[in-house]
Amino acid sequence: MIKVLLIEDNPGDARLIREVLSDTDNLNFDLKWVDQLETGIELISKDIFDVVLLDLSLPDSHGMETIISFREQAPAIPIVVLTGLDDEQVAINAVQHGAQDYLIKGQVNSSVIMRSMRYAIERHRLQGELYNLSIIDELTSLYNRRGFFNQAQQYMNANAQEGRGFYLVVADLDGMKTINDTYGHHMGDLALMDTANILKEVFSDSDIIARMGGDEFTVVLPDKLGYSLNLDAFEELIILKIQQKLHSFNLSAGRIYHLSISLGLFHFNPAMPVTLGELIIQADQRMYTHKKEKVLK
The missing domain is CATH 3.40.50.2300 (Response regulator)
Structure with a gap:
């Protein structure tokens, strides 16, 4: 028919x-x-x-x-x-x-x-x-870099017109080079797929989740609370959710590597508009701060 x-x-x-x-x-x-x-x-x-x-x-x-x-x-x-x-x-x-x-x-x-x-x-x-x-990224089935910028720019334009804020998250798989060098690139690919699955579990199907290349991932999600939480508090909330998922995964998945993710996020405020690239830079800087804090611990 x-x-x-x-x-x-x-x-x-x-x-x-x-x-x-x-x-x-x-x-x-x-x-x-x-x-x-x-x-x-x-x-x-x-x-x-x-x-x-x-x-x-x-x-x-x-x-x-x-x-x-x-x-x-x-x-x-x-x-x-x-x-x-x-x-x-x-x-x-x-x-x-x-x-x-x-x-x-x-x-x-x-x-x-x-x-x-x-x-x-x-x-x-x-x-x-x-x-x-x-x-689409062939390995993880997430958006690739091109797909991310296509979807995220449309989302950003729509939110700017409607006066709504949103969050952009940058996440890195920790120790990717060590996994590749120690266990082989096939295990590195598996770790990337595991990271993608963790992000899918933490974030919503309606959020924009992408692998930007290498061990770097990005997520765009709405500001459902109207920015009632400050940036540090909301970042800690997301980090806690990911750490809980990672803890369960590392206990039960039986991988020969320990999966770890660092992240940072930044808020888009339509009253003070910035470019998508500038949002990524700000979130990336916060992600590296998180990564350094983990190393110091």
């Missing part, structure tokens, strides 16, 4: 599309038709669709803005543009703005439109996989 959303303001064209799809043999589809972009966007928030057939000239949107607006609201749904314009430049622009295919009304039959939808769905899936590969 392929679930299709048709956004088309011409009832005659919509009827023809339904008739074309009805001629398809041995393939079930569920077609829902709306005549405005806004109505289509409302519908995708309530239902799941495999592909959208999108007219570029609608009562509430026109041209490339139609594609842009839809993709902003539904980036996971592949788009096949349906238009009466037989214009190669328009077709190229549509693809450049996120459409998977471009079909001319009156020139499509059941095999053409079904092939286009199938290819659009598959290409979109492959693009999604490639994008995920580009932002």
